Amino acid sequence: MDFQQSKTKENLARGFAAECQEGARYQFMAKMAQQQGYQYMSMLIRTLAHNEMAHAQQFFNKIVELGGTNIQNIEITAGYPFRSGDLCEVLKIEANNEQMSAESIYPSFADTARDEGFKDVADLFDMVSKVERTHQRTLEKLHESLSKNILYKSNNGExxxxxxxxxxxxxxxxxxxxxxxxxxxxxxxxxxxxxx
Ligand SMILES: [Fe+2]
Ligand SMILES: [Fe+2]
The missing domain is CATH 2.20.28.10 (Rubrerythrin, domain 2)
Structure with a gap:
């Protein structure tokens, strides 16, 4: 299928927008953690933000590679999350967002790319989706430990x-x-x- 006419082109642009926004929200979250004295947590979250920008770059590069000079603007319509809250709430919200990316959004983008004959794009969506799963787990653990106040506690002795x-x-x-x-x-x- 011609990339210009494909759904995959749009999905790559949606992925790019989502990753950029996620990276930005994680910077906000890292700042919030830092302001509250959670230095190490802030560093972990900054690493997630860095990962999202790396995903964004791969999606961007794919669009340029497959679209060449024909691509000027890509119009997309999609919903992006704008929920916020305190640090504990935001960790949970973002864990849920990651779960959606890992379980439904990227796997469906991968299926579409495979159907349209863009195997390497499908592989890219699959690889990113696996990373989002690890992000989900990290954020869930941080949320759970923070909400139970056991971030710095051992559960069995020293x-x-x-x-x-x-x-x-x-x-x-x-x-x-x-x-x-x-x-x-x-x-x-x-x-x-x-x-x-
Ligand atoms: Fe990502
Ligand atoms: Fe992520």
Whole structure:
């Protein structure tokens, strides 16, 4: 099928728009986490934002590669999320968004691309969808740990908590309120999902 006439062209543009917006929302979320003292969480969320921009770039590159000089503007109609809330709520909202991308949106884009004969685009949507699943899990874990207030708590005895600022390791049931070496807050301690 001719790329210009394809649904895949539109889906790539929708994917590009979605990834850019997701990347922006994650920057907002990372800032919120940082302002509340969750330094390490903020860094994790910035990594997700970075991943989304990498996805956006791949979609953009595909459009340029397949559309060549024929592409000027692509008109798309789609719904994009604008829900917000406090940090805990936003983590949950974004986990749900990731789930939708991983379970329905990208798999359906991949099916369409395969039907239209764009196998490499289908593979790209499938690969991105797998990453979105890992994002979903990360955000769910952060949401769960934050809502239960167990981000820095071991669930069975002593654990080695590492300060991401200075590298100090503290063996205890929970991370200290401030790092004894560099005096940074608890939010600098690494979040270990195996704890909860
Ligand atoms: Fe993404
Ligand atoms: Fe994602």
């Amino acid at each position: 654990h080695a908590f590492k300060c991401d600022e200075c590298g100090t390791i503290i063996r205890d049931k929970c991370a200290p309120k401030t790092c004894p070496l560099c005096k940074m807050g608890q939010g600098y301690f690494r979040i270990d999902f195996s704890l909860n």
